[in-house]
Amino acid sequence: MTDVVRVIRQSQGTEDSISLKQQRNNTRELAEELGADSLDTIDLGNTSGFSLFYKDSDDNGRLDAQPEVQELISGLRAGKWNYLIAHDDTRIARDEYFSVIQHAALVGGCELRFVSDVPDDRLTFRIQRVVEAETKAKEIEKSKAAVEHRRERGYYHGTPPFGLEFDSEGEYLVKDMDEWPIIERVFELRERGLSYRNISDEIGTISKSGVGNIIRENRELYLTRLDANHPAVSSAD
The missing domain is CATH 1.10.10 (Arc Repressor Mutant, subunit A)
Structure with a gap:
């Protein structure tokens, strides 16, 4: 039996162009290539890719605070799956939490596979994660500043109602x-x-x-x- 679990996630930022539908399709194709007898899905929808490493401990929007992710970690450690797949590594996590999932997969003998190539060099991977994290943090700060700017000036914020x-x-x-x-x-x-x-x-x-x-x-x-x-x-x- 070849058991596969896939992670589907889209960043909350508008720069993320890999649609959820596209991820579902290409990961299903990858699972078939791996000869999957079963395919479980961790579908996080539009969820932040950052964990406690980059967010406050009381932020319930953290990646590691999601019940589905906690179940994924437990399942990986228990050896529930042969493969963990995703469109790319950033679907799983955009910070050092990726290493937590890697370790859980290693303990349970689960191999990670991705539709798109990811950096093999550990230094390259580290630099890429740091740059992405800093870029994301700046985007969030800019967004917050823009909202505050509008509110201070009495501009309407949000989608205009009907009419x-x-x-x-x-x-x-x-x-x-x-x-x-x-x-x-x-x-x-x-x-x-x-x-x-x-x-x-x-x-x-x-x-x-x-x-x-x-x-x-x-x-x-x-x-x-x-x-x-x-x-x-x-x-x-």
Whole structure:
């Protein structure tokens, strides 16, 4: 029996171009080449590749804090699999935690195989991991600084809700004139006492939950942009 386990993971950063679907396909092909009789999957989705080596101990987003990774380590040590495969080594870890997994695999007699080549030279590997870790840390800091910059200036942060869009500078929310008539209609019908379901049926292009999001979740964003003579504005006053 040839038992194989694969790790599927995509970095949370936008620079990561190896899609989860692509990883599932190419690791399945590699497993077949290895003659796998069974294929287990550790699918981490969009997860940070850094462990306690680079993150705070109370950060639950750490790679080594993931239950699936802990199960992987236990299984490797117990000799559950013949091969551990991934698209490349960075799918497994982007810092020294890779050596933890390597050691667990060594204890359990599991061989690591990758779809893409990884550095054989240990110094090259070490340098590559350090550079990637520092680059990732800088990206995170830049992202945090950008978010704080927007908040300090009162810019909207996040995806614009239905009926609104960013202005030409990408800073403030303005009416999306293609969708805004629906917003006005939703509040008009609500003022007439219609239920969310009835409003959805009346308009026909928005779901019941969508109506709820407009009336409850983003109410203030809409009310401040409705014309002063709109019934929802006058009743709020």
